[in-house]
Amino acid sequence: MKPPRIGQGYDVHAFGPGDHVVIGGVRIAHSHGVVAHSDGDVVIHALCDAVLGALALGDIGKHFPPGDERWRNAESRHFLRHVRQLAADAGYLVSNADVTVICERPRIGPHAEAMRVNLASDLSIGIEDVSIKATTSEGLGFTGRNEGIAALAVVLLWPHR
Numbered sequence: 001m002k003p004p005r006i007g008q009g010y011d012v013h014a015f016g017p018g019d020h021v022v023i024g025g026v027r028i029a030h031s032h033g034v035v036a037h038s039d040g041d042v043v044i045h046a047l048c049d050a051v052l053g054a055l056a057l058g059d060i061g062k063h064f065p066p067g068d069e070r071w072r073n074a075e076s077r078h079f080l081r082h083v084r085q086l087a088a089d090a091g092y093l094v095s096n097a098d099v100t101v102i103c104e105r106p107r108i109g110p111h112a113e114a115m116r117v118n119l120a121s122d123l124s125i126g127i128e129d130v131s132i133k134a135t136t137s138e139g140l141g142f143t144g145r146n147e148g149i150a151a152l153a154v155v156l157l158w159p160h161r
């Protein structure tokens with residue numbers, strides 16, 4: 001049996017014009033949108049990079065180039081389902097995923113369960129295997145100045161054959 005594989009991912013999107021953000025597949029009304037080619041879902045982009053990193057298959061921009069019109073305003077959940085399939089094709093299932101969202105606003109807590117449901121569905125795992133955490137930066141740095149949102153993700157892939 002092959003050994004399990006671990007991967008980590010990180011993403012940032014700057015706030016820009018708009019009235020909502022999409023985080024973990026959840027649309028959240030907000031004072032700003034984010035600047036992005038796709039829907040700018042920082043959690044899903046970090047998770048995709050974690051899965052791709054575990055597989056040593058490059059990063060999200062390699063698989064979904066920002067210059068490609070197919071991905072303009074795309075739903076990032078499509079990206080997540082794609083990388084889950086890449087893992088399956090390589091003989092791995094996602095065992096668990098742990099995500100930290102870093103922003104002053106919006107508050108993530110009230111939406112964390114809905115995010116877990118979306119991510120668990122796209123990764124074909126149980127909700128108990130998906131963790132969403134959040135922290136502010138205590139007013140420090142670009143997230144502390146409310147200039148954008150960052151997310152960190154770690155995943156463990158387990159061999160299924």
Ligand SMILES: Nc1ccn([C@@H]2O[C@H](COP(=O)(O)O)[C@@H](O)[C@H]2O)c(=O)n1
Nearest residue numbers: 103104105106107108109134135136137
């Ligand atoms: N965008 C955020 C940030 C934080 N939370 C929740 O608040 C708790 C306290 O945050 P600190 O940065 O002061 O440690 C944190 O543990 C989260 O539960 C949030 O929901 N959304």
Ligand SMILES: C[C@@]1(CO)OP(=O)(O)OP(=O)(O)OC[C@H]1O
Nearest residue numbers: 036037038060061064065066071
């Ligand atoms: C997701 C992609 C899709 O074109 O574009 P963005 O939405 O701008 O997001 P980013 O995190 O910069 O990752 C790069 C791209 O793969």
